[in-house]
Amino acid sequence: MEKKQEMDLVVLTKVLKLAAPYKALFIMCFLLAIIMAPISNVRPFLISKMVDNHIFNMDLPGLQKMAIIYLVFVFVNVFIRYVFIYYSSVLGQSIIKDLRVKVFNHLTKLKLRYFDQTPIGKITTRTISDVQAINEVFTQGVLTMAADIMGIFAVLGFMLYTSWRLTLICVITLPILILATYIFKEKVKAVFQKVRNEIANMNAFLNEQLSGMQVVQMFNAEKQEAQKFKDINRKYTEANLNAIEYYAIFFPVVELISSLGLALVVWWGSKGIWEHNVSVGAFVAFPMYLNMLFRPVRMLADKLNTLQMGLVAADRVFNVVDNDETISDLGIHASEKIEGKVEFENVWFAYDEENFVLKDVSFRLAPGETMAIVGSTGSGKTTIINILNRFYETQKGQIKIDDVDIKKYNLDNLRKHLSMVLQDVFLFDGTVFENIALRDSNISREKVIEASKTIGAHPFIERLPDGYDFKITERGSNLSMGQKQLISFIRALVFDPDILILDEATSSIDSETESIIQYAIEKLIQKRTSIIIAHRLSTIKHADNILVLDSGRVLEQGNHETLLTRTDGAYNKLYEKQFEQAMDY
Numbered sequence: 400m401e402k403k404q405e406m407d408l409v410v411l412t413k414v415l416k417l418a419a420p421y422k423a424l425f426i427m428c429f430l431l432a433i434i435m436a437p438i439s440n441v442r443p444f445l446i447s448k449m450v451d452n453h454i455f456n457m458d459l460p461g462l463q464k465m466a467i468i469y470l471v472f473v474f475v476n477v478f479i480r481y482v483f484i485y486y487s488s489v490l491g492q493s494i495i496k497d498l499r500v501k502v503f504n505h506l507t508k509l510k511l512r513y514f515d516q517t518p519i520g521k522i523t524t525r526t527i528s529d530v531q532a533i534n535e536v537f538t539q540g541v542l543t544m545a546a547d548i549m550g551i552f553a554v555l556g557f558m559l560y561t562s563w564r565l566t567l568i569c570v571i572t573l574p575i576l577i578l579a580t581y582i583f584k585e586k587v588k589a590v591f592q593k594v595r596n597e598i599a600n601m602n603a604f605l606n607e608q609l610s611g612m613q614v615v616q617m618f619n620a621e622k623q624e625a626q627k628f629k630d631i632n633r634k635y636t637e638a639n640l641n642a643i644e645y646y647a648i649f650f651p652v653v654e655l656i657s658s659l660g661l662a663l664v665v666w667w668g669s670k671g672i673w674e675h676n677v678s679v680g681a682f683v684a685f686p687m688y689l690n691m692l693f694r695p696v697r698m699l700a701d702k703l704n705t706l707q708m709g710l711v712a713a714d715r716v717f718n719v720v721d722n723d724e725t726i727s728d729l730g731i732h733a734s735e736k737i738e739g740k741v742e743f744e745n746v747w748f749a750y751d752e753e754n755f756v757l758k759d760v761s762f763r764l765a766p767g768e769t770m771a772i773v774g775s776t777g778s779g780k781t782t783i784i785n786i787l788n789r790f791y792e793t794q795k796g797q798i799k800i801d802d803v804d805i806k807k808y809n810l811d812n813l814r815k816h817l818s819m820v821l822q823d824v825f826l827f828d829g830t831v832f833e834n835i836a837l838r839d840s841n842i843s844r845e846k847v848i849e850a851s852k853t854i855g856a857h858p859f860i861e862r863l864p865d866g867y868d869f870k871i872t873e874r875g876s877n878l879s880m881g882q883k884q885l886i887s888f889i890r891a892l893v894f895d896p897d898i899l900i901l902d903e904a905t906s907s908i909d910s911e912t913e914s915i916i917q918y919a920i921e922k923l924i925q926k927r928t929s930i931i932i933a934h935r936l937s938t939i940k941h942a943d944n945i946l947v948l949d950s951g952r953v954l955e956q957g958n959h960e961t962l963l964t965r966t967d968g969a970y971n972k973l974y975e976k977q978f979e980q981a982m983d984y
Contacts, residue, residue, distance in 0.1 A: 417494045555570075565681060668681070740928070741770075770942060772948060820888050
C-alpha cells in the first residue's frame with residue numbers, strides 16, 4: 400500500500416510538472432480556489448444575521464441592506480466560479496495539447512520493434528484517451544479538490560461561529576459519511592481501472608479488424624470476429640455496469656446519512672431554541688450549512704477516483720514517453736552529399752536479441768553501382784535495408800556509408816540520403832501532392848511534376864479528377880495497386896536520394912506499369928547507388944552485383960553471368976526454376 404501511494408505521489412508530481420509552462424495560470428486558479436472557499440459559503444451566515452438582527456427586529460432598511468450584500472456575494476461567487484472553471488479547463492487543455500505533441504514526437508522516434516510488439520489500438524488509447532484523462536487531474540482533480548477541501552474548512556468555521564452546539568451535532572454523522580466515501584472510492588477505483596483496460600483492448604481489436612476487413616470478408620470470418628467483439632464488448636459493458644452499481648448504492652447511502660444529520664439538527668436546534676441557547680437564524684442557516692458540508696465530502700469521493708484514474712492514465716502515458724527504445728541519435732557526422740559507398744562487415748542482427756536473422760553478412764557496394772538481393776522468403780533481404788536505414792540496431796558487426804559507421808551519422812542526415820520504395824505501399828489521407836511531398840515545405844509542386852514526368856507517371860496523375868490535388872482516401876483505397884506504387888516511386892525520387900532502395904517494387908503491379916517503372920529504374924540507377932530486392936530474376940540481370948541469401952547467410956555474390964556459370968549454385972537453381980515456370984505458363 401505504501402509503495403502504491405509513493406508511486407501515485409511520484410506520478411502526481413510528474414503531472415504537476417507538466418504545468419510548469421503555465422505556472423502563472425496554475426497559481427491564479429489556485430488563488431481563485433482559496434478565494435471561493437469563504438465567498439461560496441458565506442450565504443447561510445448572512446441569512447442567519449438577516450433573521451436574527453433584522454427580520455425579528457422589524458428592521459426593513461437593515462434587511463434591504465443585508466439583501467443587497469447577499470446578492471453581491473452571490474454575483475461575485477458566480478463570477479469567480481465561472482473564471483475558475485474556465486481557466487482551470489484552459490490550463491488542462493493547454494497541458495494535454497503540449498503532451499499530445501510530446502507523445503507523438505516521441506512515438507516517431509521509437510524503434511520499429513516497439514510497434515511490432517504493441518497493438519496500434521493501445522498506442523492510440525495512450526495518445527488520445529489516456530492523455531485526455533490527464534486533463535481531468537486539473538479540471539476535476541487537484542484544483543477542484545483543493546477548492547472543496549478549503550470550502551469544507553470555511554463551512555466548519557462559519558458553523559462554529561454561528562453555533563458550536565449545532566456544529567457538534569452535525570459532525571456526529573461526518574465520520575460515517577467519510578467511511579462510506581472511502582469504501583466507495585476504493586471500489587470504484589478498481590472498477591475504473593478495469594474499464595480503461597477493457598477500452599484499450601476494444602480499441603486494439605477494432606483497429607486490427609478494420610485494417611484487415613478484406614481478409615475477414617474474404618474468408619467469411621465475419622461471424623467469428625463478431626463473436627470476439629461481442630465478448631470484448633460484454634466485458635467492457637460489465638465493467639461499466641459494476642461502476643454504475645457502486646454509484647447506485649453510494650448516493651442513496653449519502654442521502655440517508657444527510658437526512659439523519661438534518662434530523663439531528665432539527666431535533667437539537669428546536670430544543671436549543673426552546674432553551675434559548677440556539678438562535679432562530681442559526682436554526683434556519685444550519686440545514687444550508689449541512690448541505691454545503693456534505694456536498695463536497697460526497698463529491699470528493701468521485702473526484703478522488705477521477706484523480707486516481709488520471710494518475711493511472713498518466714502513468715501509462717509516461718511509460719510511453721519514458722520508453723528509451725529509441726534509435727540513438729548521438730552521431731554528429733553530416734554530409735550535404737555522399738558518394739554512396741556501402742559496406743557491411745560481419746553483420747549479425749536479431750529482432751529479439753536472440754534469434755539471429757542475419758548471420759555474419761559481409762558485402763561491398765561501390766558508389767553508383769547496383770546490387771540486387773535475392774533469396775527465399777525469410778532469408779533476410781528486407782532486414783538488410785531495415786538496418787541500413789537504422790530502423791533497428793545491429794548486435795554485431797559494422798555498417799559503413801562512405802567509410803563512416805552509420806551510427807556516427809546524424810540520423811536525419813543519414814536518412815536524408817536514402818529513399819525506399821516498398822512492396823506494401825502506405826498512402827496517407829490527403830492529396831496526391833501531399834502524399835508525394837509528405838508536407839515538406841522544401842518540395843515544390845514543380846519538383847513533384849518533374850519527378851512524375853521522369854518515370855512517366857504524369858499522364859496517369861493528370862487523368863485523375865483534380866490531378867495532383869486528387870484526394871486519396873485512407874491507405875489509398877481509391878487507387879489501384881499500380882497507381883499506388885507509382886506514387887510511392889515518385890515520393891522516393893522527389894527527395895533525390897544518393898542511395899535508392901527498391902523492395903519488391905514491381906512485384907504487385909501489371910506488366911504495363913512495370914515497364915514504366917523498369918524504364919525509370921534503368922535511368923535512375925545510372926546516377927546513384929541502388930539496392931534492389933526482387934523475386935523476379937529477369938528484372939535484375941543488369942545489376943553490377945547480386946547477393947544470394949539463405950537463412951540470413953550470404954551463399955553467393957557476383958553478377959548475373961558469373962553466377963549462372965556455377966551450375967550447382969543457388970542462383971543458377973533459382974533462375975532455372977523461374978525460367979521453367981515462365982515456359983509452363
